[in-house]
Amino acid sequence: MRNGRGEKIFFISGKYPYVSLLFEKQGGANVERSNEMSEQTPLLQLENVKIKKAGRNLEIFTATLYPGIVYQIQGPNGSGKSTLLDVFAHERNIDEGNIYFEGKSGSKKQYSGKFVKNTTIYIRQDKRVFKQTPVATLNAAIRTKQLSSATAYRTVMSLLESYGLQEIANSKMKDLSSVTRKKIELLTVFLGNSRLIILDDPAFESMDEHFVRKYLADLKKSVKQENRTLVFAEAQSLARYHVIDITLVMHKGHIIRVEKTYQKKSPARKPQNKKS
Numbered sequence: 001m002r003n004g005r006g007e008k009i010f011f012i013s014g015k016y017p018y019v020s021l022l023f024e025k026q027g028g029a030n031v032e033r034s035n036e037m038s039e040q041t042p043l044l045q046l047e048n049v050k051i052k053k054a055g056r057n058l059e060i061f062t063a064t065l066y067p068g069i070v071y072q073i074q075g076p077n078g079s080g081k082s083t084l085l086d087v088f089a090h091e092r093n094i095d096e097g098n099i100y101f102e103g104k105s106g107s108k109k110q111y112s113g114k115f116v117k118n119t120t121i122y123i124r125q126d127k128r129v130f131k132q133t134p135v136a137t138l139n140a141a142i143r144t145k146q147l148s149s150a151t152a153y154r155t156v157m158s159l160l161e162s163y164g165l166q167e168i169a170n171s172k173m174k175d176l177s178s179v180t181r182k183k184i185e186l187l188t189v190f191l192g193n194s195r196l197i198i199l200d201d202p203a204f205e206s207m208d209e210h211f212v213r214k215y216l217a218d219l220k221k222s223v224k225q226e227n228r229t230l231v232f233a234e235a236q237s238l239a240r241y242h243v244i245d246i247t248l249v250m251h252k253g254h255i256i257r258v259e260k261t262y263q264k265k266s267p268a269r270k271p272q273n274k275k276s
Contacts, residue, residue: 041103043067043196043229044088049097051083058083058253060097065229067195070220070243073233075250081233082125084250085198088231089122121194123185125201125233130173134160134184137173141188159187163211179206186215190222197223197230205236216243 042064049060058080065071065088073081086092090113104110131137138156147155160166165183173181182203189197204212220243223230238244239261249257
């Protein structure tokens with residue numbers, strides 16, 4: 001089956017155990033379920049979650065996020081993307097249901113919200129915290145690795161150089177463009193020990209294509225190699241960058257569809273017959 005963009009999609013039916021989702025389609029009917037679970041312990045599980053917001057209920061029901069997977073929350077403005085991210089990051093209290101982190105129950109106080117926040121990097125759409133310079137901002141992110149000052153500085157400068165930003169390393173953040181400040185903020189995800197990475201509207205459309213492609217490729221590599229979980233929220237699809245594994249489509253506070261992104265494979269080359 002294909003969607004309107006011509007991409008192959010599927011509805012969860014147990015074929016892909018790293019995503020387990022029970023969701024209600026808009027209108028309250030047709031519940032689809034996946035009971036097959038991965039042998040790997042989920043990083044985060046929402047169970048029958050409901051949130052009251054602006055006089056209406058945001059119904060997330062049950063969603064399970066696994067390590068090593070890149071998710072995208074897609075939907076128009078006001079569909080509930082940012083609220084769902086706040087729940088993932090434990091920045092918003094829920095009115096009903098339960099949240100599990102690494103198999104531990106939140107309602108039973110088996111883990112604390114502070115613990116989740118300390119293992120999560122959440123880059124918000126509208127809330128940014130910068131130090132005086134790019135180097136200082138990135139140094140603050142790398143402190144959790146407890147490196148020596150010299151090693152931390154070399155790591156930060158190497159990262160800036162790999163993205164062609166070494167010349168503004170010691171510039172004042174306030175003097176940089178909003179796009180450059182956003183790039184610096186996005187680079188912090190490579191420096192901490194975060195298990196869960198959440199990016200709310202990273203504004204890739206305002207950045208040059210070279211940066212976006214390199215950043216997404218490096219980020220997916222980090223997710224796969226370090227077994228991290230990455231969640232984007234974007235109004236537009238990021239499918240053309242071949243970085244998304246699973247897309248959760250939201251509409252009016254409901255997850256209405258789940259899409260598995262099929263990576264395109266290069267056609268196998270046919271062996272050439274050698275001339276005798």
